Amino acid sequence: MSEQAIIDIKQVSKRYKVSNEALLVLDSLNLSVKPGEFLSIVGASGCGKSTLLRLLTGLDADYDGEIKVRGERVVGTSLDRGIVFQEHRLFPWLTVKQNVGLGLQNSTWSQEKKQKAVDDHIALVGLNGFEGAFPHQLSGGMAQRAAIARGLVNQPSILLLDEPFGALDALTRSRLQQELQRIWQAEKITLILVTHDVDEAVFLGDRVVVLQPRPGRIRRIVDVDVPHPRDRADPVLKGLTEEVRGEIVNVSPN
Amino acid sequence: MSELLAIEAPPAVEAASWWQRHAAARRGLVVPGLVLLVWTIATHYGLVNKHLVAKPEKVIERAIKEISEGGLFVNLLASVQRDLIGFALGAVAGIAFGGLLGVSRLFDRLLGPTFHAAKQVAMFAWIPLMSVWLGTGEQAKIVFIAVAAFYPIVVNTQEGIESVAREHIEVARAFDYTRWQIVRKVVFPSALPSIFAGVHTGLIYAWLGTIGAEYLLSPGFGIGNLMIEGRESLQMDKVLLGVVVVGLVGAAINLLASRLEQYVLRWRVTAFEARQ
Numbered sequence: 001m002s003e004q005a006i007i008d009i010k011q012v013s014k015r016y017k018v019s020n021e022a023l024l025v026l027d028s029l030n031l032s033v034k035p036g037e038f039l040s041i042v043g044a045s046g047c048g049k050s051t052l053l054r055l056l057t058g059l060d061a062d063y064d065g066e067i068k069v070r071g072e073r074v075v076g077t078s079l080d081r082g083i084v085f086q087e088h089r090l091f092p093w094l095t096v097k098q099n100v101g102l103g104l105q106n107s108t109w110s111q112e113k114k115q116k117a118v119d120d121h122i123a124l125v126g127l128n129g130f131e132g133a134f135p136h137q138l139s140g141g142m143a144q145r146a147a148i149a150r151g152l153v154n155q156p157s158i159l160l161l162d163e164p165f166g167a168l169d170a171l172t173r174s175r176l177q178q179e180l181q182r183i184w185q186a187e188k189i190t191l192i193l194v195t196h197d198v199d200e201a202v203f204l205g206d207r208v209v210v211l212q213p214r215p216g217r218i219r220r221i222v223d224v225d226v227p228h229p230r231d232r233a234d235p236v237l238k239g240l241t242e243e244v245r246g247e248i249v250n251v252s253p254n
Numbered sequence: 255m256s257e258l259l260a261i262e263a264p265p266a267v268e269a270a271s272w273w274q275r276h277a278a279a280r281r282g283l284v285v286p287g288l289v290l291l292v293w294t295i296a297t298h299y300g301l302v303n304k305h306l307v308a309k310p311e312k313v314i315e316r317a318i319k320e321i322s323e324g325g326l327f328v329n330l331l332a333s334v335q336r337d338l339i340g341f342a343l344g345a346v347a348g349i350a351f352g353g354l355l356g357v358s359r360l361f362d363r364l365l366g367p368t369f370h371a372a373k374q375v376a377m378f379a380w381i382p383l384m385s386v387w388l389g390t391g392e393q394a395k396i397v398f399i400a401v402a403a404f405y406p407i408v409v410n411t412q413e414g415i416e417s418v419a420r421e422h423i424e425v426a427r428a429f430d431y432t433r434w435q436i437v438r439k440v441v442f443p444s445a446l447p448s449i450f451a452g453v454h455t456g457l458i459y460a461w462l463g464t465i466g467a468e469y470l471l472s473p474g475f476g477i478g479n480l481m482i483e484g485r486e487s488l489q490m491d492k493v494l495l496g497v498v499v500v501g502l503v504g505a506a507i508n509l510l511a512s513r514l515e516q517y518v519l520r521w522r523v524t525a526f527e528a529r530q
Binding site for chain 1: 422
């Protein structure tokens with residue numbers, strides 16, 4: 001089995017200009033992402049995890065170092081790397097079906113293939129029956145599901161999620177975490193989830209990257225060797241969760 | 255599933271009777287009804303100078319006379335025609351110019367300040383200049399109407415385009431949209447509510463401008479001209495007929511514009527609807 005990394009992050013640093021001073025947000029990060037793995041990135045606010053995700057999507061091209069996907073440098077965005085943001089960011093003037101379909105705007109597939117992809121992914125996230133609804137008619141959880149469908153409709157090999165459940169209530173969050181696990185197993189893609197929720201990170205991830213803030217550095221990478229689908233009550237998971245939480249809480253900004 | 259219940263179903267409504275369904279229209283007619291009542295009482299009981307205010311039934315008589323002799327329709331048609339032509343010109347130019355100011359920062363810096371300064375000049379102050387440059391013919395009136403509609407449409411179009419959510423543009427970028435695709439598929443639909451608001455205001459100003467143009471650039475046909483005739487021969491019934499017609503056409507334009515807006519922008523939930 002080829003263990004060649006699908007994503008290679010080498011010595012990546014990012015600076016922001018704040019009031020004429022350069023603020024170092026990420027400091028020489030090195031990370032390899034294995035194909036098909038579920039990678040969680042967790043850390044306190046200000047650790048640069050969302051920034052890292054934006055660099056991976058290609059929305060931001062201003063950084064030092066190298067980011068490669070399958071050996072090729074990341075230059076701008078790509079349909080092969082889907083993204084789900086913290087807000088659903090559905091277009092209010094489009095229905096659910098049209099919103100999911102907008103991911104296929106620049107796809108080279110045939111009309112039938114596109115139609116099928118939209119229908120399949122709406123079914124995948126459990127929104128059957130709501131194809132014609134407008135975003136204002138959906139609950140937060142449903143809108144976020146639609147956003148996930150939109151992110152997956154191109155069948156990208158990598159899906160990036162930036163605190164996708166942060167704006168939802170605890171019950172919905174819990175349910176959507178299960179959904180995400182199910183979707184990941186069904187689609188067999190590489191998933192990178194950025195979150196500040198330690199339980200979520202350990203419950204879902206095969207590996208958990210702990211970032212420490214100011215400047216953002218990898219503090220530790222924790223392997224979660226528990227087979228999917230997982231049980232939240234599993235003592236091994238609980239133990240690892242506490243371990244990771246300890247890593248975050250004990251960090252003082254340097 | 256609790257999430258399914260979060261869909262807002264419209265409140266359960268039993269089939270409302272015709273009377274109930276037109277409650278809003280009834281309420282809208284209360285003030286005009288009161289005005290009619292006061293007008294009738296004032297003229298019939300000599301509370302106002304009868305040479306200055308004609309009785310309502312006299313206005314109706316005049317209306318019937320003008321309709322049967324064809325005068326009213328000729329004038330109304332002339333007014334509505336130049337209103338629509340002038341508005342169309344002003345709207346197309348307005349959306350184009352407003353779009354340009356909104357999309358291009360360079361053009362905004364170059365042309366914006368001059369435009370905003372010119373906007374401060376009251377609409378009717380352009381009349382003397384226009385009558386010298388363009389005379390008092392149809393052309394001058396249509397240009398004036400177009401200018402009247404132009405300003406609010408430019409302002410609203412520019413504002414609509416400038417307030418497009420950065421978050422939505424990022425989504426489009428993440429899906430490899432070209433710059434042109436972003437303008438067509440994100441910026442324009444996002445700005446449409448504002449553009450509609452501008453168009454709606456433009457329609458109102460255009461109608462105002464039409465009557466104004468007829469009044470101030472006088473020779474020709476039109477409701478404004480009807481009113482001038484009435485004033486010059488002190489036929490107050492004609493003048494008041496003109497007023498009523500101007501009001502009715504204005505109300506009709508407003509209603510049509512609202513309905514169109516509601517239909518095109520039905521994806522919105524406005525505070526108005528929430529109030530129901």
